[in-house]
Amino acid sequence: MKIFEFNKDVYIILVFIMLSSFASTGLIYIINTALIESLSGRHTFHMKLFVLNILLLLTFKRIALRKNRRFLEKKIAAIRTLISDHLINTNLLQIEQLDRIDLYIKMTTDVKKISKASEIMIHITHAAMTFVCCLLYILCISIISFVIISCIIGLSFIIKINHSKTLLPDIDESINAETALYQIFDHILFGFKELKINKQKSDDLNLNAYHPILEKVKKIRIKVDFHLSLFMTFLESLTFFFLGVVIFTLNVKMHVQIQLINVFLFLLPAVYTIVSFYPYLSRAIVSAKRLESLFSKLKKFENKKILSGKKYHIPDQIHSLSISNLCFNYTDKNGDVTYSMGPINFSIKQGETLFITGGNGSGKSTLLKLMTGLYPPLKGTIKINNQAVMMHQQNHIFSGVFSDYHLFDRLYGLSTIDIEEVNKWLQIMKLNHRVVWDNNKFSYADLSSGEKRRLAFIISMLEDKPVYIFDEWTSDQDPKFTNFFYQSILKDFKKNNKTAIVVTHDERYFHCADKILTMKFGKGRMSLRVSRNLGYRSISS
Numbered sequence: 001m002k003i004f005e006f007n008k009d010v011y012i013i014l015v016f017i018m019l020s021s022f023a024s025t026g027l028i029y030i031i032n033t034a035l036i037e038s039l040s041g042r043h044t045f046h047m048k049l050f051v052l053n054i055l056l057l058l059t060f061k062r063i064a065l066r067k068n069r070r071f072l073e074k075k076i077a078a079i080r081t082l083i084s085d086h087l088i089n090t091n092l093l094q095i096e097q098l099d100r101i102d103l104y105i106k107m108t109t110d111v112k113k114i115s116k117a118s119e120i121m122i123h124i125t126h127a128a129m130t131f132v133c134c135l136l137y138i139l140c141i142s143i144i145s146f147v148i149i150s151c152i153i154g155l156s157f158i159i160k161i162n163h164s165k166t167l168l169p170d171i172d173e174s175i176n177a178e179t180a181l182y183q184i185f186d187h188i189l190f191g192f193k194e195l196k197i198n199k200q201k202s203d204d205l206n207l208n209a210y211h212p213i214l215e216k217v218k219k220i221r222i223k224v225d226f227h228l229s230l231f232m233t234f235l236e237s238l239t240f241f242f243l244g245v246v247i248f249t250l251n252v253k254m255h256v257q258i259q260l261i262n263v264f265l266f267l268l269p270a271v272y273t274i275v276s277f278y279p280y281l282s283r284a285i286v287s288a289k290r291l292e293s294l295f296s297k298l299k300k301f302e303n304k305k306i307l308s309g310k311k312y313h314i315p316d317q318i319h320s321l322s323i324s325n326l327c328f329n330y331t332d333k334n335g336d337v338t339y340s341m342g343p344i345n346f347s348i349k350q351g352e353t354l355f356i357t358g359g360n361g362s363g364k365s366t367l368l369k370l371m372t373g374l375y376p377p378l379k380g381t382i383k384i385n386n387q388a389v390m391m392h393q394q395n396h397i398f399s400g401v402f403s404d405y406h407l408f409d410r411l412y413g414l415s416t417i418d419i420e421e422v423n424k425w426l427q428i429m430k431l432n433h434r435v436v437w438d439n440n441k442f443s444y445a446d447l448s449s450g451e452k453r454r455l456a457f458i459i460s461m462l463e464d465k466p467v468y469i470f471d472e473w474t475s476d477q478d479p480k481f482t483n484f485f486y487q488s489i490l491k492d493f494k495k496n497n498k499t500a501i502v503v504t505h506d507e508r509y510f511h512c513a514d515k516i517l518t519m520k521f522g523k524g525r526m527s528l529r530v531s532r533n534l535g536y537r538s539i540s541s
Contacts, residue, residue, distance in 0.1 A: 009071045013064050017122065020060035021129035025137060026053045028266040032259045039255055061126065068122050076115050079291065083107060086298035092374035098297075105179055106294055110287035117284030120277045127270035134267040141259050142252060148245055149264075152238050159234065167224055171286045174220040177213055184210045318397055318466040318499065319385050321371075322347035326380030328370055341366055342380065346517055350466070351497045353490050353512065355504055358519030364503045365403060367519065368469055371501070372398045399460040400469035403503075407456050410441045414462065425461055429454040430481075450476045468493065471503040486512045 030050050083106075087095065135153075139146040187205060188195065195202040246260050327342030341363040348354045356364050369375040371382070373391030382391050411417055419437065426432040431454060435444040442455065453473060460468065474482040486509040493500045502513070510516060 009067065013067050013071065013122070014125065016060045016064035016067065017125050018129055020057050020064060021126055021133055023053050023057035023060060024126070024130045025133035027057070028134070028263055029137065032262050035258060035262070036255050039258075061122075064126075065119075065122055068119065072115060072119060076111055079111060079114075080107060083291075083294065083298070086295070090298065091376055092369060093376065103294070105175075105182065106287075106291055109178075110175075110290055113280070113287040114284045114291070117280050120280050124274055124277050124281065127273035131267060131270045131274070134263050134270070137263055138260065141256060141263070142250070144250060145246060145252075145260050149242060152242060156234075156238065167227055167282055170220050170224050171283055172290075174217060174224070175286060175290070177217045177220065180213050181210075181217060184213060317350065317385075319350045320347060320383070321467065321499065322383045322386070323371065324381045324383070326367075326370060326382070327378040328366060328375060329378050342378070344380075346515070348499060348501070348515060350499055351494050352514040353494065353500045353502065355502050355510060355513035355516045356519060357504060357510075357516060362519035364519050365471055368402070368471055368501070368503065372469065397465060398467050398469055399463040399465035400501075401453060401456045401460055401471065401473050402469070403471040403475075405453070405456050407452050408459060409443075411459065411462055417462075421462065422458075425458040429458055431455060431458070448476075450478065450481070453477070454481070467499040467501065469501045469503075472505075473502070474504065474506060482506065 027050070030053060135146065135149065138149060184205070188210075195205065242264065243261065246257055246264070250257070252260075324345050325343040326345070327340070329337045329341075330339040332338050344367065346354075356367065358364050366375065370377050371391070373395035381388050383389065384394065384397070411422075417440070422437045423432065426435055426437070431444075431451060434447060434451060435442055435455060437443075444455075447455065453476060457470075457473065474485055477485070486506065490500055490502075490512050492498075
């Protein structure tokens with residue numbers, strides 16, 4: 001996606017800017033004509049013409065600003081929508097490769113800079129067109145003056161180009177440094193407890209991370225502002241130089257000098273507008289490049305096929321879910337494999353409960369992400385009702401609570417909401433005095449981690465899906481709720497023909513499972529146990 005591009009709306013805006021520039025230049029022409037006539041004793045100047053030009057200037061510029069605002073908001077909305085759409089069409093593995101803080105900055109700060117620059121572009125374009133009209137006016141008055149000022153403009157333009165080549169990398173570096181600064185803020189806010197109880201860690205972060213980046217941002221900003229100030233000073237010097245040439249060296253009549261000086265003084269605000277607003281435009285150009293690089297990366301993600309094959313529509317009843325020879329690799333930035341999982345084989349029928357257990361790093365959570373289509377498998381087959389499917393297109397059959405779940409405040413995706421059902425679950429989960437369902441959203445004060453996980457559980461129940469997954473859901477529940485989950489909730493799942501897949505370490509409750517999948521660190525080392533009364537039959541995969 002091109003951030004800055006011409007279309008019909010842009011051309012219409014440019015037409016109104018051009019008309020306002022003509023009206024603006026017309027004002028100085030009327031004023032000069034009136035002055036010359038006054039010097040010669042004539043008084044044919046009409047105030048009505050002057051007032052009409054002012055009204056035309058205000059009207060045309062107002063229309064340009066209003067149309068630009070509508071175009072701008074439409075463009076910004078399109079940018080944010082496109083980013084959101086690209087993100088939704090990627091998979092979790094690709095999302096995890098993105099720097100989330102950098103993404104936030106691009107969605108907020110960079111977009112705001114583009115928005116600000118786009119609004120300023122109206123003033124810059126108006127000033128530039130007025131500048132051109134004034135130059136043409138000077139050409140009509142004095143050819144030698146036009147040549148002199150053209151040389152001055154050419155010199156300024158060359159210097160400005162060189163400045164831009166120097167400043168744009170510095171501005172980009174400044175934005176990257178600010179991104180790093182936000183990351184440090186993130187550590188300070190979310191790692192406050194650890195920093196507060198460990199002064200050595202706090203001092204190290206403050207002295208060796210925060211302050212160096214802060215100093216870097218300060219130095220870059222000073223450097224950029226210095227270059228801009230230097231150019232402004234140079235421009236002022238050229239201004240006085242031109243006035244000196246007109247007054248002291250040009251052999252022209254006094255009324256010509258007066259016209260040249262008036263036109264030049266009228267031209268100066270346009271020049272200062274261009275120069276003053278140019279830094280905003282430079283920052284917007286850098287931000288636009290950053291956004292375009294994000295679009296390219298997201299588009300590249302989106303174009304990668306997760307699994308080949310035709311789309312398969314899930315039936316109303318999920319009688320079985322099976323996995324055959326499922327493999328997956330984690331890789332580093334160079335593409336080297338850092339961890340391999342698989343091949344994994346197992347199946348589960350409707351209404352059964354599967355426990356997945358194993359040590360840390362054994363691949364339990366990774367298996368859930370593969371099973372639900374969040375990660376693209378390296379190879380393997382996933383079948384629903386004995387038919388191979390692409391899980392990234394069929395993951396809507398799942399609900400539940402991941403270990404790194406996100407707690408939504410609304411029941412997104414539900415067209416109808418049974419308030420009695422919501423309140424029933426709040427009471428069952430002992431949250432009815434802590435959480436209130438009001439105005440189609442959950443309202444609550446500070447909840448403990450266990451209470452938040454219970455609220456996430458309620459949301460998953462209300463979604464009413466055929467297959468539920470729970471990744472260490474009981475890890476921060478008290479014994480009462482842990483026992484309630486295994487002895488009551490899982491039994492209700494079975495009664496209602498709901499399939500449950502539970503990652504757990506609670507060996508006391510292994511008897512509640514129909515099947516137990518034991519994961520071991522390594523390439524697919526695992527065992528499958530099938531419960532038989534009080535014992536298990538171990539099957540190695």
